[in-house]
Amino acid sequence: MLSPNQLLKKYFGYENFRPQQEEIIEQTLSGADSLVLMPTGGGKSLCFQIPALLLPGTAIVVSPLISLMKDQVDALRSNGISAAFYNSSQSFEEQQAILNGCHNGEIKLLYISPEKLLSDTEIITKACKISLFAIDEAHCVSSWGHDFRPEYTQMGFLRERYPSIPFIALTATADKLTRRDIIKQLKLKKPQIFITSFDRKNLSLEVKIGVKPKEKINEIIDFIQERKNQSGIIYCLSRKKCEEAYEALQNQGINAMFYHAGMDAAVRSSVQERFINDDLQVVCATVAFGMGIDKSNVRWVIHYNLPKNIEGYYQEIGRAGRDGLPSETILYYNYADLQLLNKFAGEGAMAEVNLEKLKRMQNYAEADSCRRKILLNYFSESPDQNCGNCDVCANPRQHFDGTVTVQKALSAVMRMGEKEGLNMLVDVLRGSKRQEIIAAGYDKIKTHGAGAEIPLFDWQRYIMQMLNLGILEMAYDENFALKITPAGNDILFGKKKIELTVLNSIKAVEKTVKTRQPKIVSDYEELFNTLRKVRRIFAEKENVPAYVIFSDATLDEMVRQKPTTAEELLTISGVGEHKLFKYGEAFLNAINDFSSTSEIKKSKGSTYLDTLKMLQQNISISEIAITRNIAEATVYSHLAQLYLSGKIESLAKYVNEDEVSMVKEATLTLKETKIMKPIFEHLKESVPYHKIRLALAVLEKRG
Known part of the structure; x- marks a missing residue:
């Protein structure tokens, strides 16, 4: 049996676990309960997916949304892991096939909503040998949380019914009160609480x-x-x-x-x-x-x-x-x-x-x-x-002595009987003569117009600072009236001074139409965008989101490392054995093709001009490759570049018109892709890669 680390690399393409993941996995494998608090994107799913692969039977994953289940199941299948979801969107026949798969030990993870688990408990538990229960988005169980879902509160019966099966509750957001409630509602047995850093530095x-x-x-x-x-x-x-x-x-x-x-x-x-x-x-x-x-x-x-x-x-x-x-x-x-x-x-x-x-x-x-x-x-x-x-x-904040500014506001609050809200206060301080102010007699108080020099929005921001500093408080049950606190009284009557934060100026957006300069695309962006196109083709073919094929982080590492062999590609974080087999060739071709073209550009023509000189001496492509110690594919890339730059008048000697037409038809069918592998497959491998490359150059020049 493979170790957790070996499974991590084989299926998910990662060399090392993140902090606490390994300890959480060991806790679950030992049969104990856990409460895991880990930020979004921190790797919560691996904490139950790895144990699910190691334990006999099927892991039951309780998840609140059908769309989330589908995404997670797509991602697991893309990694070569047998997983399924079971919900009300499926027909009876589909559900039965899934249950049969669980019964036969063919499905390692089964995603299900709390409602469906409650209604079909007997059916599911008879069909499955349950390895573990994972309660995802566990904060939904708590009425103290921000996303309470009543059906989650009924999950507690599972812990009583299955005393020997490990439970793992996972959430990205839960304060201390919510954590206690999760443990109580789910009836977890002496769970170890794992709290990883909530710091998302990126x-x-x-x-x-x-x-x-x-x-x-x-x-x-x-x-x-x-x-x-x-x-x-x-x-x-x-x-x-x-x-x-x-x-x-x-x-x-x-x-x-x-x-x-x-x-x-x-x-x-x-x-x-x-x-x-x-x-x-x-x-x-x-x-x-x-x-x-x-x-x-x-x-x-x-x-x-x-x-x-x-x-x-x-x-x-x-x-x-x-x-x-x-x-x-x-x-x-x-x-x-x-x-x-x-x-x-x-x-x-x-x-x-x-x-x-x-x-x-x-x-x-x-x-x-x-x-x-x-x-x-x-x-x-x-x-x-x-x-x-x-x-x-x-932009570290600067402060100033705001005592006089605060005293003006507090004096106005007091003279209005502490019964008005922020907008009225600002209007009085700025000296407004609107009807409500005159009717209330506020135009007669001493502080009417005392802060006319301060703009309306600045007054609002200063008053928010006063609320934040505990100088004023808001009576929510009295139509948001502002009241002076004891700390505010000390400032109003000169017992204490107070500093306010200097307001950052808010610049008005220019009305003039901005002329945007054409953006120069860097080599990094060019290759990254090329790899995104390769990824999208696979995603559309498999009907899954693009990030299920490879994440942007994995593409970013490919661009920076530029792997040229399967062994090198396997070292990229996020590339496991299954994905290497399915997608590796297409991504390596794109990287190698880009590197070849980029090398030509950077050498300011010397590399492909050397190729041109040898072609003019009627030296064959294979001989040029041997003489110059470069791949034949690189020579054909030089050939395409020489044609596009006008150094060669025709490529007819190397690619005929029928082949050009076939490639054109393929690009139209494939939404004008310039990535060679899909074209190669679409043409049922009848046109070799080097001819596709040359045909694309011909089509590009024709416009």
Whole structure:
């Protein structure tokens, strides 16, 4: 039997486990229970997939969404592992075939929803010899969590019914209260709790405060247009905002769509599938979108509005950069969002908890210290150093003596009887004469107009700082009236001074149309894009997302290492034996072809001009290859380059017109691909690779 490390390389293509993965696997193999807290993209799935391969029988994986099951099963099958999902979307015959496969020991992992497991417990347990239970997205079991699902609470009976089978509960987001509840609800037996670092170093963190709505959408449009080939998600507070953002992007020619719970289920499913398959660049969505997304190459996440709590925010930004490559996150925050969220949080049975969680989210957004530290502290992790990858670290905040500014605001609050909200306070400080102010007599108070020199948006941001510093507090049950705290009284009456953070200037987006300079494509980008095209062909052929074939991180390593043999390709992280056999030749051909062309370009013509001189002496292709100690394939690459640059008038001696026509037909059928392996296969291997290469050069020159 292979060891966990050997299985890791054989099936998943990785040389080493990440921190704590090996210990979690050993815990499960010993028959003990575990609670695993690991960030999104941190490798949770391997913690139960490896034991499933080692233990006799079938592992039952409880997963909340059908789309997530399908992605994970596709990924396992792509790695050569027998897996299936069992849910209500399947016919009776399909379900029966799966159960028969489990009974015959042919399926190592069976993914199932909690509802289906509850309704079909007897059928499943009779058909399967169960090796382990994995409860994925385990935070759904807790009413204290941010994504509570009642059906998860019934999973506890499984632990009682199967006392000798190991259980592993896994989640990316759970505070201490939620962790305790998971253990209690699932009735785990003395579980070992594994908490890996929540630090996703590859994610940059940025918060933009007080940006006006029109400027915000213009900033987002510019951001996306500078990242043409990158997938991203824009999270919005409401369905209306989703559709508004989508329309603005679509009007600028951006390939976007919206997604929310008010849409038809089939349309939602189509949006998700198109995004997963890289047919859609941007999705404007409510938080309903994403839990079922296993897409590893989301390069950025934007929050159009403030999230309700840190758990949700952390999980949502965690959908970016799951492959470990650098990714960006931006959060837009203003007072109107805070007011609306406070209203929502103050309603219902858990108002006190929800309001407190929102306050922590507000503290994060308004922070003037390292954001990653605040985020990690929330999950009981205390880093020693600042991250250097957030906007605060990039632009350390400056402070000034804000005592007079604060006193003006507090004086106005007091003189208005501590019964007005932020907007009224700002209008009074700026000296507004609108009807409500005159009717209330606020135009007569001493502080009316006392802060006229400070812009409206700056006043809003200063007051948010005062709330954050505990100088003011908001009475949610009194229509969000602002009240002065004891600390605020000390400042108002001159007992203490206070520093405020200097506001970063918010530059208005230029109205002029920007002329974008043509982007010079680097060798890295050129090869990366070539490999993406190879990957996409396989993905479309197998009807799976592109990242199931290889992740962007694996392609990135291929580009940097440029393996030229199967042995070298196998050393790339993410390339296992099964994938090497299925895809290796196509990727190696693409890399070798690119390297040959690139070598010609870099040598400024000397390499292929040497080939030209030998051709003019009527020396054969094979003799040129032997004489120059290069591959014949490289000589044919030189030949194609010489023809395209006009150094050779015709390639008819090497490729005939019938062969050119056959290649042309293949490229049209295959959506104009220039990758040789699919063309070679489409033509049933009747045209050799070197002739395909030359035919493509002829077609390129003809336009």
